Amino acid sequence: MSIIQYGFSLVVWRLLPSITTYTLRTIHLTFPTLLGRTSPPEGSPEWERHYSWLFNTLGGAYFLFTLSDALDVGTNYYQVLKIAPDADEQALKLAFRQFARRFHPDRVGPQGESFFIEIRDAYEAFKSPLKRFAYDRFGPDALHWSHCTTPSQFIHYGIMSSLGFYVVSSIVLVACTFLGHTHPVTYWRYLHLVFTAIYELVLVLSPVSAPMAPGTRPQLAATLFAAPGARSHTSALALAWPHRAAFQHVRLLHKLFISVQLALGSFAHAVLPAAPPLDGAQSAMIARARELGEAAEAVKRETDAHVNTLLHTMRGARSDATFPFTGAAPDAPPADDAVAALAAELEDVVLDARLRAESVRLGSVVEQSVARARRRHARQAKERALAEEVARVAAAERERAAAERDYWTAGGAYQHGNGSARGSPVGSPRRGVVGYIRGRSRSLG
Structure with missing residues (x-):
């Protein structure tokens, strides 16, 4: 997509709410005729439900249209020659011979001369593993980077060329954030940008698709992401489009990023609605929490000042440079008497x-x-x-x-007056002692 196409897409996404409202009003005008009942008034729950359905339908259809356009990243030289990106030199030579027999200017005429020359130059460049390494990652432009002579130079120059896209994207996202367009979806915008950058690095630093010349292997790529000799672009994009080169996957990532970012601006309120406004109790709680935080910060500053004063007192006589003992401590050693007194107090x-x-x-x-x-x-x-x-x-x-x-x-027995004898005298001590013991036992518990 060109800049004009991006601008047109941005205008469509901005006008989509108005287009939805106008379309919904037109549909509601036909309610009495088609359905035999009156249309719901604007602002009612039924109106809002109809608006949400129509907006999602129109927005989803246009988003699919932009995605179909983003998937078109052109063709590469491998697709023209009808070979895989990891084809060896013999397969490349055979494919070019077949292409020359079909598209030579002597067969197709002068109108196909420029196309044949382009493919022939690419074939000559592909004979160099270094040129092929650069083309796989950065496209046809890399074939003209004559100042690069090693894989690391190609990678460095290609990454620096891609920084412009991420710099401009970051500036636009930050500007939207500071201009007041804040929403929970803002987090996903930045996350999408970071994911795109990381995925592009993985594609650029992946191993080479063809054997490099002796002594010219890309050490950084082979060390970070795979073993030397592994197939290039073993990623989800390569599984979906196995005949595309890495630079085409990078183009797809850039176009998808722009399309998704434009769509998020309109779908944000439908997908991630804004938080409801706070009631009085919640606002009062937040204000009280802020007051407590400010009070805690004031206590912290006061405590720091007292501790600083106490520590400076241990450093001997004060000077005008540190008065009132809140600046840097002097270089004089601590006074022994002050340290001893402070230790005793502590x-x-x-x-x-x-x-x-x-x-x-x-x-x-x-x-x-x-x-x-x-x-x-x-x-x-x-x-x-x-x-x-x-x-x-x-x-x-x-x-x-x-x-x-x-x-x-x-041997005597006590005789009673009637002449009868008793076994013990009247008032025998035995009965009195037993009664006394029982009484004392009850009194002592």
């Missing part, structure tokens, strides 16, 4: 911070220890009281047993 600060941090945990540990000690003392006192009471009761029981034993040993 030790006190660290110790105080540790004590404050440990105070809560230490206090809880002390309270728990005191509570456990009090419970242990109360339990021990209760056990001692119970042991003393049991010992006292046991002593009383022993005294009672001794009294009974003495009574029975004396």
